[in-house]
Amino acid sequence: SQKIEQNSEALNIQEGKTATLTCNYTNYSPAYLQWYRQDPGRGPVFLLLIRENEKEKRKERLKVTFDTTLKQSLFHITASQPADSATYLCALNTGGGNKLTFGTGTQLKVEL
Amino acid sequence: GAGVSQSPSNKVTEKGKDVELRCDPISGHTALYWYRQSLGQGLEFLIYFQGNSAPDKSGLPSDRFSAERTGGSVSTLTIQRTQQEDSAVYLCASSLGQGAGGNTIYFGEGSWLTVV
Secondary structure (H helix, E strand, O other): OOEEEEOOOOEEEEOOOOEEEEEEEEOOOOOEEEEEEEOOOOOOEEEEEEEOOOOEEEEOOEEEEEEOOOOEEEEEEOOOOHHHOEEEEEEEEOOOOOOEEEOOOEEEEEEO | OOOOEEEOOEEEEOOOOOEEEEEEOOOOOOEEEEEEEOOOOOEEEEEEEEOOOOOEOOOOOOOOEEEEEHHHOOEEEEEOOOOHHHOEEEEEEEEOOOOOOOOOOEEOOOEEEEEO
16 A cells, blocks of 8 residues: 555654654655645645655755655754744655645654 | 635534635645645645646545635635534645646645534
């Protein structure tokens, strides 16, 4: 079956550390993968897109890797801050055009 | 407007009633999506409109759910004979459209539906 898996357990880290979130998928061959942030009671907000021919993408304190052999993406937040606390969702294009299928998300809590 | 607009923001309805949820996408965006998110869960794909192409309805959970998009802009998601399990946040999103590189999807704030 086709699945997109993210760690369902919340990730608690200390301020200033690097947070690493994982997205694994099976039986998909996405052309690209996206990461979104979702705060409670709000809609998801786009963060980064990485294409299948890209190994790594960076934006400020964010870094995403994409390993199409392992079928895995890692999402890193360096020098984490309490304001980074949110749920982070990965999404893959899984159909024609831009149809996106989302993972269940991982909640990140950055503590002082 | 500047972003994706959804209405109503909150709706409480009695079991068995029909509801309509409206989405006004970002101007110029040809792709429009509906997702559903139950409490503490991920986003469940419902339906996807792309320009004048036939919509991808593969995510609609039952024939009680339908959606239309008039004039390539505003979309309405209709749920007939609502059930308690329909209670969720219904999220609409839009993007510039089809492209090999992928387009950023912009979400609205959602319509919170509670069926009592």
